[in-house]
Each structure stands twice: as C-alpha cells, then as structure tokens.
Amino acid sequence: MSSALPAARTEAPPAFDNRLAALELLERRFADDRTLVRRGGRVTEIAPTHYRVGGLSAIARLGDIVEHRGQGRSRRGEIVQIGRNEVLVAPYESSEDVGVGDAVFTRGPISITPHPSWRGRAIDALGRPIDNGPPLIRSAQQDASEAVPPAALARQRVDTGFMTGVRVIDIFTPLCFGQRMGVFAGSGVGKSTLLAMLAGADAFDTVVVALIGERGREVREFLEDTIGAASMAKTVAVVATSDESAMMRRRAPDTAMRVAEHFRDQGHRVLLVLDSITRFAHALREVAIGAGEPPVARGYPASVFTELPRLLERAGPGMEGTGSITAIISVLIDGDDHNDPVADSVRGILDGHVVLDRAIAEQGRYPPVNPLASISRLAGKAWTPDQRVLVSRLKAMISRFEDTRDIRLLGAYQPGADPELDLAVRQVPVIYEALGQSPVDGPSFDPFSDLASHLRAKERPHVQAE
Numbered sequence: 001m002s003s004a005l006p007a008a009r010t011e012a013p014p015a016f017d018n019r020l021a022a023l024e025l026l027e028r029r030f031a032d033d034r035t036l037v038r039r040g041g042r043v044t045e046i047a048p049t050h051y052r053v054g055g056l057s058a059i060a061r062l063g064d065i066v067e068h069r070g071q072g073r074s075r076r077g078e079i080v081q082i083g084r085n086e087v088l089v090a091p092y093e094s095s096e097d098v099g100v101g102d103a104v105f106t107r108g109p110i111s112i113t114p115h116p117s118w119r120g121r122a123i124d125a126l127g128r129p130i131d132n133g134p135p136l137i138r139s140a141q142q143d144a145s146e147a148v149p150p151a152a153l154a155r156q157r158v159d160t161g162f163m164t165g166v167r168v169i170d171i172f173t174p175l176c177f178g179q180r181m182g183v184f185a186g187s188g189v190g191k192s193t194l195l196a197m198l199a200g201a202d203a204f205d206t207v208v209v210a211l212i213g214e215r216g217r218e219v220r221e222f223l224e225d226t227i228g229a230a231s232m233a234k235t236v237a238v239v240a241t242s243d244e245s246a247m248m249r250r251r252a253p254d255t256a257m258r259v260a261e262h263f264r265d266q267g268h269r270v271l272l273v274l275d276s277i278t279r280f281a282h283a284l285r286e287v288a289i290g291a292g293e294p295p296v297a298r299g300y301p302a303s304v305f306t307e308l309p310r311l312l313e314r315a316g317p318g319m320e321g322t323g324s325i326t327a328i329i330s331v332l333i334d335g336d337d338h339n340d341p342v343a344d345s346v347r348g349i350l351d352g353h354v355v356l357d358r359a360i361a362e363q364g365r366y367p368p369v370n371p372l373a374s375i376s377r378l379a380g381k382a383w384t385p386d387q388r389v390l391v392s393r394l395k396a397m398i399s400r401f402e403d404t405r406d407i408r409l410l411g412a413y414q415p416g417a418d419p420e421l422d423l424a425v426r427q428v429p430v431i432y433e434a435l436g437q438s439p440v441d442g443p444s445f446d447p448f449s450d451l452a453s454h455l456r457a458k459e460r461p462h463v464q465a466e
Contacts, residue, residue: 040105043068044086046098049246049290051077052086053104060087065107068098076107076126078247081291090247090287092126112255113139114236114262119206122223122237125252130239139262147258149313156317156324161382162203165443166194167450168435172371172391173354174382177203177269178317178324181376182277182346185356186336192218194356194367195273196226197439198328199235205268205323207235210256213249213279216241226439242279246290249283257314257325264323271326272315278332281308281342297341305345312349352376365432372399387448394431401428430458 041055053066056079064079066089075097081088089104112127115137122131129136158178163170175181185191199207209227211219219239223232236259240252253274260272274280284304285295293301315327329350334340336358347353352375360368372395376382383391401424407413408425415422434454437444444450 040103041087043098043100043102043104046095046100047290048095049286050080050088050090051095051098052088054086056087056104056106057082057085060106061109063109065110067105067107069103069105073097078110078251079106080287088291090245090290092245092247092251094245110251112258114259115139116266118236118259120233120235122219122239123255125238125240125244125248125255127255147254147261147314149316150319154319156320156322158317158324158378159381161378162201162326163443163445163447164198164201164203165445166197166367167437167444167447168367168369168371169198169354170444170447171435171451172369172395173352173374173376174379175326175352175376176378176381177326179352179376179378180312180315180327180329180350182350182353183328183330183356184333184338184343184347184353185330186333186358189356189358189361190366190368191330191332191356192222192275193226193439194354194369195275195328195330196222197367197437197443199227199271199273200231200439200443201271202443203269204271204326205234206260206263207231207271207273208238208256208260208263209235210238210253210272210274212240212252212274212276213242213282214239214275216243246283246286249279250287253277253280253311257311260325261314264318264325266323267321268323269326270323271328273328274330276330276332277308277312277346278330278334278342280311300341304342308342308345309349312346351378365436366438369435371395372402390448397424398428398431400424427455427459430455433458 039056039059041053043051044054045052056066060079060082062079062082066077066079068075068077068089068091075091075093077089077091079087080090091098110126117137121129121133121136123136124130127136156178158176161174161176164175169175173181183191183194199209209223211222214222219241223237227235236256238252238256238259240249256272256274260270263270281300281304284307285300288301288303289295293303296302297305312327312329315325317324329346331343331346331353333343337343338355355370355373356368357370357373358368360370380388397420400421404413404421413421413425415425431451434451
C-alpha cells in the first residue's frame with residue numbers, strides 16, 4: 001500500500017501575503033529616521049513670535065518643519081536659527097498655547113506636491129485648501145526641499161510677446177512669455193484692479209495668484225468678482241491674509257512659486273501674479289529681527305535682500321522642453337517713495353516696471369499708468385519696427401505736453417508758435433482718453449488699431465471745423 005505525499009504549496013496563502021506586506025510597511029516606516037522618537041526636543045523659552053527648543057540642534061536644518069504638541073493640539077512651525085544647544089522656531093500659527101517643556105518633533109523640509117486638479121482652488125501657504133472644497137489631490141512626485149532656478153545657460157530665450165488686453169500696457173510696455181514685470185504703486189492707486197485685468201489674459205494655460213498680506217474681506221471679492229469664474233477655472237490662489245503670522249506670509253510666495261514651477265515643468269505657459277512683494281519683505285524683516293539679525297537699511301536686515309532675488313529668479317523661462325513662468329509682481333511703495341530699499345532692490349531684479357501715478361488716478365484716468373516712467377526691457381522683442389517708431393513718437397509728444405503743463409496753465413502758451421507743441425496739445429488728451437480702460441470694458445485685442453481709430457474719430461470734427 002503506497003501513500004502519496006501531498007504536493008508542496010508553491011504560493012503563499014493570501015493571509016500570509018497581507019501580513020508580509022504589513023511587516024514591510026512597518027519596516028520602511030522605521031527605516032526612515034524622520035519617524036523616530038529621538039528626533040524630538042522640548043520647549044525651553046517662549047516669545048510672542050518665536051520659541052526655542054532644546055535637543056534638536058544636532059539633527060535640525062534651516063527650513064525644517066517642526067510639530068508642537070501641547071494642550072491636546074498639534075501645530076507646526078519652521079526652524080529659522082540653529083544654535084549649539086537650541087533651535088529657534090517661528091510658528092505658523094500663534095504661539096500662545098506653547099508651554100515650556102512641551103514636546104516638539106521634526107518633520108523634515110516642507111513638501112508641496114501640486115496636482116492638475118488644484119486649478120480653480122484656493123489654498124493657504126502650507127498647501128491646505130481654504131475654499132471649503134473637497135480635499136486636495138496630491139501629486140505622487142515629491143518636490144525638491146529647496147527649489148532653485150534653472151541654470152542660466154540652460155534656460156530658453158525670451159522672444160515671444162503676448163497681448164495682455166490692457167491697452168496702455170500693450171502699447172508702451174509690452175510683455176513677453178517668461179518676463180518678470182513689476183507694478184509699482186502706492187496704496188489705493190488701483191494696483192489690485194490692474195493686476196486682476198492682467199490675470200485675465202487669455203494667453204496662459206495656468207494662472208497662479210498669490211495674495212500676501214491682503215485684507216481678509218477683499219480676498220473673496222478679488223477671486224470671485226475681479227478675476228471672475230471664467231479665469232478662476234484655470235487659477236490656483238495662494239492666500240496669506242494680513243492677520244496671519246509672519247511665517248505664513250513669508251511662506252506663501254514660495255508655495256505659489258512651487259505651484260507655478262510644477263505647471264511650468266508640465267509644459268504650461270504660467271502667469272504668476274504676486275501681490276505684493278513688499279508685504280513679503282515685511283514678513284522677512286519681522287522673522288529676521290525676531291531671530292536677532294540687525295537692520296541695515298531702513299529697518300530691513302541684510303537677509304531680506306538675499307531672499308528677494310532667490311525667489312524672483314525662479315520665475316522666467318524654463319529649460320528646453322518645458323514651459324515658462326511670466327511673473328507680474330506688485331510693489332507697494334511705502335509713502336509713495338520709489339527709492340524705498342525694497343522697491344529699489346526689486347527694480348534691479350525684474351525685467352521692467354509699470355509705475356502707477358497717484359496724480360493720474362486723482363485725474364480720473366484708469367489704469368493710472370505713467371507711460372514716461374514705465375519701461376519694459378523686453379519691449380523690443382514684442383514691437384514691430386513700425387510700432388517701435390510710433391511709440392517713440394508718442395512718448396516724445398506726451399513728454400512735451402507734460403513739460404509745458406505749467407506754462408499753459410499760466411496762459412503763456414500761444415497756438416501757432418510751436419507746431420509740435422500744437423500737435424501735442426491737440427492729441428495727447430485724446431491719447432489719454434483712448435488709453436482709459438476698466439474691467440467692465442473687456443480686453444483690447446488690437447490696441448494700436450483702437451488708438452488709431454480713436455484719434456481719427458476725434459480728429460475728423462476738428463478737420464471739418466477748419
């Protein structure tokens with residue numbers, strides 16, 4: 001009598017596979033030293049804007065995120081200074097509930113993982129949704145802990161212009177894809193309205209709007225009314241209101257830039273609207289002074305002028321095979337002083353500047369752009385040769401008109417004595433009228449033809465009268 005042995009099993013049962021997978025997951029979890037309890041410390045000192053943590057100096061890196069656990073709540077902050085025995089943490093939320101002896105754990109560098117579904121959403125500086133929508137989908141690809149601009153010689157050349165739809169911009173300071181343009185204005189001059197008009201340009205695949213230090217009341221109005229539902233569908237809004245901590249206002253521009261870089265790497269032509277870089281500089285100053293850095297220029301520490309180019313240089317054309325980031329950066333002029341340190345520094349980094357003049361706004365001309373003080377360093381790539389000659393003549397005519405304003409007000413101007421001045425007196429007010437535009441007027445698709453049509457319409461009655 002012979003008995004056959006049972007055949008050996010060649011496959012593991014499903015229950016065994018599940019246990020093995022669980023063990024592998026647990027092993028990977030503890031293989032990552034960021035999850036170990038030893039990467040923690042205790043709060044040793046608390047200030048209104050910072051607190052110090054002992055026990056993290058050997059493992060901490062500047063920019064690492066830490067998590068504070070106390071009173072049943074968990075809040076995060078960022079390491080901004082590392083000493084021999086302690087690190088200085090600037091919290092993203094208030095530090096009022098932080099107590100001496102509370103546990104603090106590191107979580108490594110910040111990670112922003114944008115996804116195409118983020119378009120049409122509003123997020124905060126840490127990439128969390130604030131629009132009461134569904135949870136955000138995270139991209140599987142992890143971003144770099146410290147984003148850097150493309151190498152200078154690896155970037156594409158900027159050589160293609162586009163229409164913004166704003167006549168005064170497209171005529172006097174035209175823009176190109178990948179350009180970085182500043183909008184310099186004092187408070188209450190019309191800066192936000194102009195930025196919203198520029199954000200509605202049809203030339204872009206994706207728009208990223210960063211509202212830094214804005215009044216909370218105006219955020220919803222800006223997104224829903226000024227930008228509108230049509231443009232908002234392709235827009236990612238990053239918001240840090242004025243009541244949020246300095247660290248949130250400091251982090252928001254970087255988050256917006258990371259979102260823009262993600263879509264740029266996907267081949268999109270991205271428009272980044274950042275309002276405003278001055279409030280970003282204020283947040284940098286607050287954090288730096290809290291960390292003990294001395295001020296060097298009107299209260300601004302030296303690190304502020306290091307961080308500004310590090311952020312702004314990340315915008316621009318991407319590497320071959322990718323898209324571009326066209327940046328419109330608003331600069332809030334403190335006290336209408338265009339020689340303010342932040343304004344002066346940013347002006348040297350950007351590829352041009354549009355100056356909004358309060359005197360023009362008081363005359364009721366909107367957008368209140370001063371065409372003589374504004375310049376686009378890449379205008380030559382957007383103008384045709386004929387347009388370049390025409391704009392040069394228009395600027396000369398406007399300059400002649402403005403330079404003789406006082407003489408004409410005193411009654412010293414005599415028609416017929418200077419034919420060029422006669423032409424300027426007759427046509428410059430018409431040019432100003434033609435350049436007027438509001439959001440309800442809609443975009444201009446051919447600004448030079450619109451200007452010519454307006455001049456002809458106003459010149460015809462004058463010719464008939466003669």
